[in-house]
Structure formats: C-alpha cells, structure tokens
Amino acid sequence: MSESGHVDSNNHTSSADWLSRVAKVFAAGGDLAKGNAHFRARPGQQRMAELVAQAIANETTLVVEAGTGTGKTYAYLAPALLSGKRVLVSTATKALQDQLYLRDLPRLVGLLGVPIRTALLKGRSNYLCTHRLDSHMQSGAVADRFTNNALAKVKRWAATSISGDLSDMPGLDQRSGVIPLVTSNRDNCLGSQCPDFKTCHLQAARREALSADLVVVNHHLFFADQAVRESGMAELLPSVDVVIFDEAHQLNEIGVMFLGTQLSSPQLLDFNRDVLAAGLQHARGLCDWSQQCGILERTIRDLRLCLPATHMKMNVRLPWGGQAPQSVDEGAWSSCLGDLSQAMADVRKDLNSISELAPDFERLLERCDALLQRLQHLLNPVADDHVRWLEAGSHWRWVDSPLDSAQAFAGSAPDSGLTGPTTWVFTSATLGDNAQLDWFAQPLGLTHAQRAVVASPFDFELQAALWVPTDLPMPNEPGHPLMLARRIVPWAQRLGGRTMVLTTSLRALGIIAQELREALTSNNIELLVQGELSKNELLERFRAYADPLRANNGQVSTHRGAVLVASVSFWEGVDIPGEALQLVVLDKLPFPVPDDPLTQARAKRLQASGKSPFTDQVLPDTAVALKQGAGRLIRSELDKGVLVIGDRRLVNMGYGRRLLLAMPAMRRLSSETDMQDYLSGLVTKESTRT
Numbered sequence: 001m002s003e004s005g006h007v008d009s010n011n012h013t014s015s016a017d018w019l020s021r022v023a024k025v026f027a028a029g030g031d032l033a034k035g036n037a038h039f040r041a042r043p044g045q046q047r048m049a050e051l052v053a054q055a056i057a058n059e060t061t062l063v064v065e066a067g068t069g070t071g072k073t074y075a076y077l078a079p080a081l082l083s084g085k086r087v088l089v090s091t092a093t094k095a096l097q098d099q100l101y102l103r104d105l106p107r108l109v110g111l112l113g114v115p116i117r118t119a120l121l122k123g124r125s126n127y128l129c130t131h132r133l134d135s136h137m138q139s140g141a142v143a144d145r146f147t148n149n150a151l152a153k154v155k156r157w158a159a160t161s162i163s164g165d166l167s168d169m170p171g172l173d174q175r176s177g178v179i180p181l182v183t184s185n186r187d188n189c190l191g192s193q194c195p196d197f198k199t200c201h202l203q204a205a206r207r208e209a210l211s212a213d214l215v216v217v218n219h220h221l222f223f224a225d226q227a228v229r230e231s232g233m234a235e236l237l238p239s240v241d242v243v244i245f246d247e248a249h250q251l252n253e254i255g256v257m258f259l260g261t262q263l264s265s266p267q268l269l270d271f272n273r274d275v276l277a278a279g280l281q282h283a284r285g286l287c288d289w290s291q292q293c294g295i296l297e298r299t300i301r302d303l304r305l306c307l308p309a310t311h312m313k314m315n316v317r318l319p320w321g322g323q324a325p326q327s328v329d330e331g332a333w334s335s336c337l338g339d340l341s342q343a344m345a346d347v348r349k350d351l352n353s354i355s356e357l358a359p360d361f362e363r364l365l366e367r368c369d370a371l372l373q374r375l376q377h378l379l380n381p382v383a384d385d386h387v388r389w390l391e392a393g394s395h396w397r398w399v400d401s402p403l404d405s406a407q408a409f410a411g412s413a414p415d416s417g418l419t420g421p422t423t424w425v426f427t428s429a430t431l432g433d434n435a436q437l438d439w440f441a442q443p444l445g446l447t448h449a450q451r452a453v454v455a456s457p458f459d460f461e462l463q464a465a466l467w468v469p470t471d472l473p474m475p476n477e478p479g480h481p482l483m484l485a486r487r488i489v490p491w492a493q494r495l496g497g498r499t500m501v502l503t504t505s506l507r508a509l510g511i512i513a514q515e516l517r518e519a520l521t522s523n524n525i526e527l528l529v530q531g532e533l534s535k536n537e538l539l540e541r542f543r544a545y546a547d548p549l550r551a552n553n554g555q556v557s558t559h560r561g562a563v564l565v566a567s568v569s570f571w572e573g574v575d576i577p578g579e580a581l582q583l584v585v586l587d588k589l590p591f592p593v594p595d596d597p598l599t600q601a602r603a604k605r606l607q608a609s610g611k612s613p614f615t616d617q618v619l620p621d622t623a624v625a626l627k628q629g630a631g632r633l634i635r636s637e638l639d640k641g642v643l644v645i646g647d648r649r650l651v652n653m654g655y656g657r658r659l660l661l662a663m664p665a666m667r668r669l670s671s672e673t674d675m676q677d678y679l680s681g682l683v684t685k686e687s688t689r690t
C-alpha cells in the first residue's frame, strides 16, 4: 500500500496487503456484511473483485464475464473506490447509469467509508441549452403555438433549475419535439464563444466531472467524446487512471455508430432551422433567409422521395456499395444529391457574407463546412475496411462505419504508446460462448487482455428446466407463431400469467399477442404487449403481479396475473426476480439479420481470411443473444422456472449442440407431459392462481 493507504503499482511487496484489503470487503464479517444482515459471501464475487484489484495494481486490461447473480457491480466498484485512483465507469443506458450512481455507488461509498467525490455525466442532449432556448424564443422562427407554449414552459422551469437536467422537468416527455430546440449537439454548440458559456449547465456538469474522483457515464457518451476529441474540441471526459465498462457486450455495436461518418435528414434540418433562427434574429433583411432555408429544407426532404415506396415507412438499412444505395434509382439519386449540394453551397455563401455579425454565424459556417465535408466523404468510394448504408424510414440517415470499434480501445494495448487510462476492465454477464471470450475480445482488439469467466452462483440444474417442443412448424413457416401461441395459452393459464414471451420479430409479436389476447382475457390474465405502454411501465405492471391481488398502483386488480409479449429490446436488461416470472418463451433462435449491411461486410471479411461466417460469426452472435434471452428467467437463488425455445433446430441441427452448451446447464424436459408436471410443481400453495 502507498502511504495514502491506496494501491501503489510500483511497490510489489504491498500487493498482498492491497488484495487482502479488497478481499475483506467481500468476506463473511467484512464491510458488506456489516451493512446487510442477509449478506452471504459469494466465491464468484470474491474472485472477480480479486481480478479487478490485480488489474488495477498491475495496470493491465481485464475482460471478465460474470454470470447472473455474481454481484459484479460491487465486485468492480469496491477495488476501484479503494484504489485511490481516478476512475471512469461506463454503463449501457441512462437508466443503468442512474441506478449505479443513485443507488449502488452511494451505498458502497458509505459502507467503505471512502471520502471520494463522485459525479454523474450524461450526454449533452440531457442538459438545457439556454442559448438555444432563448434564440428560438426571440427569433420568432418557431411558428406553431403548441411549440411556443412548450418553449415558454421550459423557460419558466429553467429559472428554478440548478442542474439543467431536463429529466427533472415535470411533465416533459423525453420524446417531445421541443427537446432538440432547447438542447445542443456538438454541431450547434458555440462552446467558448457562446454568450451563456459561463452559466452553461453542460459546461458545469463537465467541470464537476473533471474534478471528481469517480465519474459515471454511459457508452454513448464515451464514444461521443472520442469523436469530439478527434474533432479537436475541448475534452469532454476527464482523463482517468482506470476505466470500467459494465454491460460491455454492447460496446462494439454502439461504437461503430459513433466512430464512422454519418449524415442524416434530422441533422441537416436542425442546421437549417438554426440558420433560419440566427438569420432572422441577427441579420434580418440582409439575406432572404426564409426563401433560402425553404429551398434547403425541400431538397433534404426530397431525398427521401428517391427511395422505393416500400421502404419509406419501414426502418431498413439499404447497403450502399456503388453509386447509389441498393434499390434506389441512380439517376434520381444523383439529381437529388446535386440539388442538396447546391442548396447547401448557397446557404454557405449567405453565411459567409455575414459571418462577422455574430458568433452564431461563425459557428454555423463551421458547421456548414463540416456537413459539406461529410457529404463529400459519402460521395467518395467506400474504404475497404468500412461499410456504408442508407437507413430509410420516416427520416433518412447515411452511415459510413468501421466494421468494429477496436480503434476506441487502442490505448489499452501495453505497447500502444498512447497516454490515458492504465487499467481497462470490461465486464458483462454475457461476453461470448467460449472461455477465451473471443466473441467480445477480438472485434475490440483486446487480444492482449487477461480474460476470465466467473460462473453464476445459481444452481440452474435445480432451479430451471428447458423445453424445446419438436412438433411445432419450422420457425420460417408462416404458421409457426400462431401454433406457438396456442401452446403457450394452457401454460400461462396454469401459472396464472407469470410468463414472458420474447420474439425475434415484430410480425411474430403481433400474431402471438393477438392469439393470446383472446384466450387469456377470459381467464382474467392481463396481456401486456410491447408498444402499448413504455418499457418501464410494462415491466412495473408485470412485476406488480408478484402480489396477484394488488396491481395497478396498489388497487385491487381483477386479473390473476400477466403475460408480457415483447421483442428484441426486452431480450436483455430486464430483471424480474421472484415468482412474478416463471416461464420465459423464446419464439425462435435469434440468428442475426442476414441482409444487414454490417453483418454482410463482417462476413465478407471473415471469408477473405479463410474463415466461415456461419461458424465464426453467426453462431457466436446467436449464442450470445440466446444466453441473454435465457438469462431473463433465473434472477436470484430462490427463483425457479422453465425456459421454452420454440425452435426445433436447437435439438435437430448439429449446430444446436454448440448453442445449448453456451446456455446454463438446465434440466431438460422431453415431452408436453413433462412440461405440465414441471409447471404444476411451480404453482405454489399460497398462490391464488387456480
């Protein structure tokens, strides 16, 4: 230990003391036990804490998969807090960020008694931008009354808010159209040239983060900061010694969206709106802003009209390797692009002529140049190690992305020569389907990292069963979802709800939900369907049936229980311990979408290096997704339940064995009778479900 009592990586004789201090936290009678009478020492948690402590002491990189129930949050937080080093923790979503910062962190800081400063830093779109709020209110460019009223409400709230965190504003829907008008993005923020810079909420949050010992961010912000650093703007995130990524399995897919080049209709429309607002406010009459911005807006919207009618309402990714995206007419595309480039050039000319009148114009000019640069980049041929596509839907977006996010973690390699964090820890409950965790480590370039798997403390053989019905139609046959739904009905009735059906497509979700609705309503079982309420509302309502007499905010419910039908976004991050959930049904094996441009480009790369896309990409991706879906069932040592996978390929095809091996070893059921018996065993005596 160093004199300060913290880890000192240069003093090897202190290493044993340091590991022993960390071990004491997790031991019977240790720090955690003192704060919780029900605490039980868990070998997996102790092992993981030891690995993290060693990585911090030795300044190395660690990739550690920690099975469900390990208690991984404390296992990485405790060594980080005790190390005395500056730490950055990044997790996948804002909700997890809040949970970590508001619940886990203060609890542990209290138990360990470490005097450290912590900070929560969110993305800039969470903080009120007073400059943009005022500029939209003063310019008169916002025509509709509804939006003007919303702006006035934000203005009233702003007078009372200290943090400017818009999630604190009562009644503000996070999807409200007013949010882009009162928040900034990296394109439109004026930075140090802003008249509100000194009182800016975002800048204050960043200053607080820069002076904290431990900062909690999310992966999106982490990558956004990387992008900003590249553009030379002031650093957003503090320089730290230790970086810990929780829910690290999401890093690669989030990263590729930030590390490439993008251009989208909302981005351009936002720029256009800001030009109009600034023009009318600071240079009215010097240019015909309304006409010029009207033309630009039309060319942005017209680009969408080039797309095939069938794609206009669907969110699809059209591969774009040649002159135009797949199934888009090259002539029409090139003419629309010409009009867009011309309209942008005309706006640039106007901005250039008055750029000295206000800092807004200088910034808008820079932004215009950056957008034109992206436009030009996307008109050049795509690089070999990149993939390009067009996302079509209610808006359009062009993406030119690297195939993986390795460049963001280059600094973790011992010979990188880059300054920055000395310890990198990556953890999640699911990081691959083999002991080397190749699925996770290879795309991120973490081949130098120590890799470890810490097993879940749950006894899956005892707590869970797996049933794969082999008499259902093949998953690609049209009748599959309906037949599966009909099988689910008696199971859900037997359990009085307590069932979650996870589908791989919205089509299957619709068919299954419709069939279940009719059958379950007459049995007093509530059907909860993704899309009918927000994710949080659905989960809260579902959890409430753990006490079947009381759901709906404490009022007596007429339903005995609930069945939740949801799709891809519920396959992970859903935690429902206890009796509220006893049956999880996965409609089929979650193979990746084959025509996704990123999947296709990665497959091509594998083929070029003599590997098999199916063995080396499709199967590991599927195994990880399957582990995540299956992981919804058993969430505590007391849970019991059954997992049904409605896809007979799992037992009939050779590759099924590899997928089965990736999942926890559960008891296998072999017939519908077995299934009924197992369900009967789950129905507890005290339940009022029958």
Ligand code: SF4
Pocket: 128, 129, 130, 131, 132, 184, 188, 189, 190, 191, 192, 194, 195, 196, 197, 200, 201, 202, 203
């Ligand atoms: S510095 Fe940027 S975010 Fe802050 S008030 Fe100014 S424009 Fe808005």
